[in-house]
Amino acid sequence: MLASSQLFNLLKFxxxxxxxxxxxxxxTTSPSxxxxxxxxxxxxxxxxxxxxxxxxxxxxFDGSSIADLCKRKTWxxxxxxxxxxxxxGVGNVKNAHLNCIRFxxxxxxELILPGIIRRNDKNLADVYPNAKAPIRGDEMxxxxxxDHLNSSxxxxxxxxxxxxxxxxxxxxxxxxxxxxxxxxxxxxxxxNTSIIEKPSxxxxxxxxxxxxxxxxxxxxHPVRFNMRVTNWVWPTESDGAEFARHFGRILRVRTDARxxxxxxxxxxxxxxNLRIDPRQGIKNDSFVGVHLRTETDAASNDKxxxxxxxxxxxxxxxxxxxxxxxxxxxxATQANxxxxxxxxxxxxxxxxxxxxILFDPEYKAALDKFSYDQRSLVDYEILLRAxxxxxxxxxPFAWNLAMRRRNAYDGSSAVETTGGDYxxxxxxxxxxxxxxxxxxxxxxxxxx
Ligand SMILES: *[C@@H]1O[C@H](CO)[C@@H](O)[C@H](O)[C@H]1NC(C)=O
Ligand SMILES: *[C@@H]1O[C@H](CO)[C@@H](O)[C@H](O)[C@H]1NC(C)=O
Ligand SMILES: *[C@@H]1O[C@H](CO)[C@@H](O)[C@H](O)[C@H]1NC(C)=O
Ligand SMILES: *[C@@H]1O[C@H](CO)[C@@H](O)[C@H](O)[C@H]1NC(C)=O
Ligand SMILES: *[C@@H]1O[C@H](CO)[C@@H](O)[C@H](O)[C@H]1NC(C)=O
Numbered sequence: 444m445l446a447s448s449q450l451f452n453l454l455k456f457x458x459x460x461x462x463x464x465x466x467x468x469x470x471t472t473s474p475s476x477x478x479x480x481x482x483x484x485x486x487x488x489x490x491x492x493x494x495x496x497x498x499x500x501x502x503x504f505d506g507s508s509i510a511d512l513c514k515r516k517t518w519x520x521x522x523x524x525x526x527x528x529x530x531x532g533v534g535n536v537k538n539a540h541l542n543c544i545r546f547x548x549x550x551x552x553e554l555i556l557p558g559i560i561r562r563n564d565k566n567l568a569d570v571y572p573n574a575k576a577p578i579r580g581d582e583m584x585x586x587x588x589x590d591h592l593n594s595s596x597x598x599x600x601x602x603x604x605x606x607x608x609x610x611x612x613x614x615x616x617x618x619x620x621x622x623x624x625x626x627x628x629x630x631x632x633x634x635n636t637s638i639i640e641k642p643s644x645x646x647x648x649x650x651x652x653x654x655x656x657x658x659x660x661x662x663x664h665p666v667r668f669n670m671r672v673t674n675w676v677w678p679t680e681s682d683g684a685e686f687a688r689h690f691g692r693i694l695r696v697r698t699d700a701r702x703x704x705x706x707x708x709x710x711x712x713x714x715x716n717l718r719i720d721p722r723q724g725i726k727n728d729s730f731v732g733v734h735l736r737t738e739t740d741a742a743s744n745d746k747x748x749x750x751x752x753x754x755x756x757x758x759x760x761x762x763x764x765x766x767x768x769x770x771x772x773x774x775a776t777q778a779n780x781x782x783x784x785x786x787x788x789x790x791x792x793x794x795x796x797x798x799x800i801l802f803d804p805e806y807k808a809a810l811d812k813f814s815y816d817q818r819s820l821v822d823y824e825i826l827l828r829a830x831x832x833x834x835x836x837x838x839p840f841a842w843n844l845a846m847r848r849r850n851a852y853d854g855s856s857a858v859e860t861t862g863g864d865y866x867x868x869x870x871x872x873x874x875x876x877x878x879x880x881x882x883x884x885x886x887x888x889x890x891x
Contacts, residue, residue, distance in 0.1 A: 509689065586817070704820075
């Protein structure tokens with residue numbers, strides 16, 4: 444009797460103790476298990492969104508190659524570069540901004556960041572509204588995460604001093620006027636329409652031009668040069684593979700747009716049971732992303748293939764993939780959208796657009812407040828995560844996506860088809876259709 448009550452007392456303490464020891468041992472020997480365990484208490488959707496925001500598809504940003512380049516340059520305090528503000532969609536604007544920043548590094552200048560000209564939302568083909576007025580457009584936050592840009596540059600290229608706009612330099616009157624600067628004025632030799640043939644002499648060419656316009660001996664005050672909008676110029680490979688891979692990521696899509704994309708992707712994943720984990724890069728059997736580029740500005744530009752040609756490429760691609768779900772990213776007319784959705788249905792393919800999967804009231808309201816080009820940022824972020832993605836080679840937006848998605852795996856060893864009849868680029872995640880030289884030029888000059 445006594446023995447059994449002693450045993451009972453012993454067990455009363457021993458059992459919980461063993462459970463505690465076991466639990467502690469289990470979780471401390473395996474911190475990731477502990478983290479997984481904590482995650483089960485969090486709201487599934489919130490977790491998905493935070494995973495999405497913290498994990499970009501192409502992995503951790505690494506600016507060390509940017510740091511190496513900046514260390515090798517000669518920097519001149521009091522020499523400023525500003526650049527005209529570009530217009531259009533994110534693919535175009537991002538490339539112009541990166542060319543501007545790349546030139547500032549080459550010049551060893553202090554940089555006044557360019558803005559972004561806002562398109563006329565009532566007439567999408569009107570990308571430069573009030574072209575005659577001296578406007579600088581909106582600040583970069585219109586598309587990009589300014590804090591990320593600033594912290595990336597101050598961490599990896601501290602030599603490059605950055606100003607949000609000329610307003611921040613109001614107390615320096617000598618900066619009010621600027622010497623013009625362009626590829627032509629610098630005497631830079633181009634090949635393939637717009638690509639710099641030899642980047643290595645560019646810094647000397649800039650220096651010669653700058654010193655001729657503003658001889659250092661006479662330079663008593665800070666001096667500013669202003670570069671015209673410059674696109675598809677710098678050959679990205681010339682700075683090495685690591686720089687080419689990371690430089691474009693200093694311009695990250697603004698966080699609220701990424702959050703909308705995350706919420707939309709979560710809803711898509713739940714509705715179709717796609718088993719997407721935003722921490723795991725791209726899952727090729729999740730869904731097919733299609734960028735249909737037939738908006739009025741493209742339709743009025745005969746370089747772009749017609750609706751019929753594009754729809755035929757993309758549906759063929761989707762059917763071949765065997766995936767029955769298409770996410771359609773487009774600002775095209777309702778007639779084009781309906782035509783695509785119905786044609787896809789004939790092949791038993793379901794098509795969704797972001798408005799179909801962004802139904803949460805607070806997110807829907809945020810999307811409605813966005814301009815046309817800002818809404819396309821949400822498409823960009825969803826397409827980055829698509830299992831497979833396709834678009835047309837006249838579109839910098841499509842190229843940017845394909846090249847960034849290539850960086851989600853070791854794309855250097857990928858089998859790529861360039862050329863062929865209508866395929867300009869093909870790797871395991873993306874296919875770009877189209878003809879003509881424009882695509883090859885963009886491929887050589889895009890930092891994704
Ligand atoms: C960049 O960040 C630094 C320090 O956080 C701040 O002083 C500076 O004003 C910022 N610059 C811009 C252009 O936002
Ligand atoms: C120019 O185009 C040709 C033919 O497509 C190509 O072989 C060459 O590498 C291109 N040059 C540059 C600098 O991109
Ligand atoms: C997805 O990737 C796997 C593994 O690399 C491959 O076997 C499969 O064919 C791919 N599926 C598609 C639709 O590309
Ligand atoms: C698609 O849109 C273009 C441009 O608005 C228009 O010309 C064409 O007729 C449309 N095609 C279909 C099938 O809706
Ligand atoms: C679509 O699905 C229906 C019903 O499952 C089937 O009868 C039809 O053959 C399918 N069509 C195609 C093009 O696969």
